[in-house]
Amino acid sequence: MDIQYVDTYELTRVGQEVRGQAPIDRFERLLEDLPEQAGTMVSWAIKGEMDSFGQRFLQVHVRAAPMLECQRCMKPFEWAVDSRNRLQVVKSEADLDAGDAADTDPDDVIERILGSQRLDVLALVEDEIILCLPYVPKHDVCPSLPELLEEEPGSDSVRPSPFAVLDQLKKD
Numbered sequence: 001m002d003i004q005y006v007d008t009y010e011l012t013r014v015g016q017e018v019r020g021q022a023p024i025d026r027f028e029r030l031l032e033d034l035p036e037q038a039g040t041m042v043s044w045a046i047k048g049e050m051d052s053f054g055q056r057f058l059q060v061h062v063r064a065a066p067m068l069e070c071q072r073c074m075k076p077f078e079w080a081v082d083s084r085n086r087l088q089v090v091k092s093e094a095d096l097d098a099g100d101a102a103d104t105d106p107d108d109v110i111e112r113i114l115g116s117q118r119l120d121v122l123a124l125v126e127d128e129i130i131l132c133l134p135y136v137p138k139h140d141v142c143p144s145l146p147e148l149l150e151e152e153p154g155s156d157s158v159r160p161s162p163f164a165v166l167d168q169l170k171k172d
Helices: 008-014 093-097 121-132 164-171
Strands: 017-023 041-050 056-064 067-069 076-078 081-090 111-114
Touching (some): 008 041, 017 121, 093 111
Antiparallel strands (some): 017 041, 056 081, 067 076
C-alpha cells in the first residue's frame, strides 16, 4: 500500500493504523550525506489513539537498514534502525511548546507535532530515521584496521605517562 498522506485527526479519533513500505531512495534528506544504498526498503506503521482526556497520539514504528560510512575505516556498513516513538498531536502551534517546564526531565517529555488533515507520512518516517542515525557512525570493530588502531583512547590499556620522569626529578 503506497500511502503518502494521512488525516491525523481521523487517524487518532478512530484509532486506525496505517502501514507501508517505501524504497530508501525516496528519502532525499536522509540520503544527502550517505553512501550508495543498495535497494533497501523502509517499513513503517502509524497507529492513532486518543486517551480519556481527549489527547491525541500517534504511535510511530519505523524499520530500516541504511548504509553508513564508518568514520574510522571509511568503509560502508549497515545500520539497523528499529524505532518506536509516541508523538502527541496538537491543534495549534502555541500548543507545540505548551507544558514544557524547564525542570522536566527531557526523557519524560513527549514530542509534539501539529495535527493536519494532510500529514506527509514519508516525511515523518524520514525524520524518525534521521533521528536514529549516530552522529559519528562507526563499526563496533572495524574489519580492516590493524589492532593498534582499533584501540580507543581511554581503553583498558595503561600507557606510562610521558611526565613520569619529571615526577621522579621533583622528588629528588
